[in-house]
Amino acid sequence: MLNDWLFIGLIVLIAPVFPILALLIPRIIAPKKPHPLKNQTYECGIETVGDSWIQFKVQYYNFALIFLIFDVEIVFLFPWAVAYNQLPLFALVEGILFILILAAGLVYTWRKGVLEWH
Amino acid sequence: MGDPVVLIANWLDGLLVGWGLADGWVTLIKTILGGVGISIFVLVIDIFLVWLERKFVARFQDRLGPNRLGPFGLIQPIADVIKLLIKENITPAGADKYIYNLAPIIALATVISLWAVIPLSPTMFGTDVNVGVLYIVAIGGISTLGILMAGWSSNNKYALLGAFRTVAQLVSYEIPMVISLLVPVILAKSMGINTIVSEQSIWFIFLAPVAALIFLISSHAELGRAPFDLAEAESEIVAGFHIEYTGMKFGMFYAGELLHALTVGALFSSFFLGGWQGPGAEAFPILGIVYFFIKAFAMYWVVAWLKYSLPRIRIDQMLNFNWKFLTPLSLVVLLLTATLDRLLINTSTWIYAGSMFFTNILLLIVLFQIMKRSGRRERKRVAEPKPIARPDGVRSVPTP
Numbered sequence: 452m453l454n455d456w457l458f459i460g461l462i463v464l465i466a467p468v469f470p471i472l473a474l475l476i477p478r479i480i481a482p483k484k485p486h487p488l489k490n491q492t493y494e495c496g497i498e499t500v501g502d503s504w505i506q507f508k509v510q511y512y513n514f515a516l517i518f519l520i521f522d523v524e525i526v527f528l529f530p531w532a533v534a535y536n537q538l539p540l541f542a543l544v545e546g547i548l549f550i551l552i553l554a555a556g557l558v559y560t561w562r563k564g565v566l567e568w569h
Numbered sequence: 570m571g572d573p574v575v576l577i578a579n580w581l582d583g584l585l586v587g588w589g590l591a592d593g594w595v596t597l598i599k600t601i602l603g604g605v606g607i608s609i610f611v612l613v614i615d616i617f618l619v620w621l622e623r624k625f626v627a628r629f630q631d632r633l634g635p636n637r638l639g640p641f642g643l644i645q646p647i648a649d650v651i652k653l654l655i656k657e658n659i660t661p662a663g664a665d666k667y668i669y670n671l672a673p674i675i676a677l678a679t680v681i682s683l684w685a686v687i688p689l690s691p692t693m694f695g696t697d698v699n700v701g702v703l704y705i706v707a708i709g710g711i712s713t714l715g716i717l718m719a720g721w722s723s724n725n726k727y728a729l730l731g732a733f734r735t736v737a738q739l740v741s742y743e744i745p746m747v748i749s750l751l752v753p754v755i756l757a758k759s760m761g762i763n764t765i766v767s768e769q770s771i772w773f774i775f776l777a778p779v780a781a782l783i784f785l786i787s788s789h790a791e792l793g794r795a796p797f798d799l800a801e802a803e804s805e806i807v808a809g810f811h812i813e814y815t816g817m818k819f820g821m822f823y824a825g826e827l828l829h830a831l832t833v834g835a836l837f838s839s840f841f842l843g844g845w846q847g848p849g850a851e852a853f854p855i856l857g858i859v860y861f862f863i864k865a866f867a868m869y870w871v872v873a874w875l876k877y878s879l880p881r882i883r884i885d886q887m888l889n890f891n892w893k894f895l896t897p898l899s900l901v902v903l904l905l906t907a908t909l910d911r912l913l914i915n916t917s918t919w920i921y922a923g924s925m926f927f928t929n930i931l932l933l934i935v936l937f938q939i940m941k942r943s944g945r946r947e948r949k950r951v952a953e954p955k956p957i958a959r960p961d962g963v964r965s966v967p968t969p
Contacts, residue, residue, distance in 0.1 A: 458600050458696035459685060459704070465604040466681040469612055470674040470821050473654075477817050482657045490662045492725045493812060503663070503726045511737050514888065518740045521896070525747045528903075529703060532754040535910065543911050547904055554900055557892070566892045568885035 656816030668722035673821035675715035690857030701762035731809025735800035746787035752780035766844035834868030
């Protein structure tokens with residue numbers, strides 16, 4: 452059991468090593484001639500105007516909120532799915548009710564027009 | 570007959586114990602070697618995926634593809650890598666340097682980490698954690714972070730716009746993907762991927778074809794490939810989040826995307842196509858690897874086929890399709906599978922499988938009717954005359 456997690460812990464450490472190595476090789480063999488004009492931010496060939504960290508559309512935030520609700524729902528559904536055989540019939544009804552309550556939330560946001568992209 | 574990996578592991582065991590090392594150290598060394606082995610194996614496949622992808626796109630477009638370097642152009646990807654390595658790395662002015670350099674590393678490293686839990690054969694797998702599905706979902710979520718970091722740190726408006734779109738897309742399609750993954754979990758009663766694979770005496774694609782379809786579509790969207798490639802729509806936002814990346818840093822994103830496509834194929838074959846299962850796979854584990862990669866590359870081919878056949882969709886269509894179609898559908902499939910599984914718990918395998926299959930087919934027929942109707946409504950809406958702006962600024966509706 453612990454050995455399984457040892458592998459996970461190690462591969463999370465080992466996996467970045469190869470991309471880092473691949474990014475270090477160009478440091479040695481690639482040319483490096485920075486120039487203020489070359490380093491300019493690309494914007495259709497003209498000089499950049501204003502700050503590039505622009506405001507984002509608030510609708511992205513709405514979708515992120517809906518995502519959060521469903522994501523938390525799924526975290527609760529996984530243990531329910533794994534222990535499915537050992538649960539009494541009552542648990543099935545409970546799971547269905549749980550899903551339906553969140554589906555009602557989806558229907559509500561739908562009717563409110565949150566899902567329309569303007 | 571054993572597995573070459575098991576043979577090597579046993580030989581290593583004997584060797585290290587013979588040197589007088591403690592058990593803990595032997596386990597640690599074997600684990601590190603296993604991790605390095607899997608990473609290198611996956612990266613070598615990744616290099617040749619570049620060749621395969623270019624051959625695929627060439628054939629889909631009625632061309633030959635790379636055919637000069639080596640037999641069938643097999644050496645071409647190595648030449649590509651060398652070219653990327655000797656390109657100058659340009660960091661744009663005003664970029665957030667640490668995050669800018671970290672993003673490509675995360676993009677590739679997360680995909681490599683996914684292979685830790687995918688079983689290649691009955692005896693050959695990185696590890697068998699009992700929450701494998703959750704691990705895949707969690708690590709897949711981190712790759713979203715890599716893209717957001719790339720877009721945010723590049724100090725470029727197009728990159729930031731691309732990152733917004735990507736995050737909206739990945740975050741949305743995560744929901745149907747994870748809910749459709751709940752269906753194999755219910756069928757196998759386990760979250761460990763090894764158990765899910767070995768439970769598939771009947772492939773889960775026959776028990777849950779709709780869930781398989783949802784998983785394919787939503788993980789295709791997670792890849793950010795056409796028709797879901799709004800994040801790098803050339804005609805709108807140039808190249809999206811990787812616009813300011815050059816040389817090997819761009820190569821990391823590219824390699825990450827290709828490897829992710831194969832990983833989706835591998836996951837699909839593990840969850841729905843029986844993974845390493847096939848005739849004789851239990852007795853000869855080496856056959857399991859062959860079956861597994863045949864299935865994974867077949868799914869990779871399907872994903873490439875989708876990419877090169879379909880036009881790009883708009884962001885409102887992308888979000889509508891997810892929230893108004895895929896998410897409710899995945900909830901319906903989940904409820905249906907859970908109820909049927911409970912009702913048919915004491916019946917024979919064939920009745921169980923048959924009723925699962927026919928319920929799913931029935932659902933598919935209903936779905937096609939719904940899609941047909943919504944398509945008809947959409948065509949009607951588009952055909953209606955729209956207000957057009959006249960030069961004097963007055964809006965008017967043209968009379969047909």
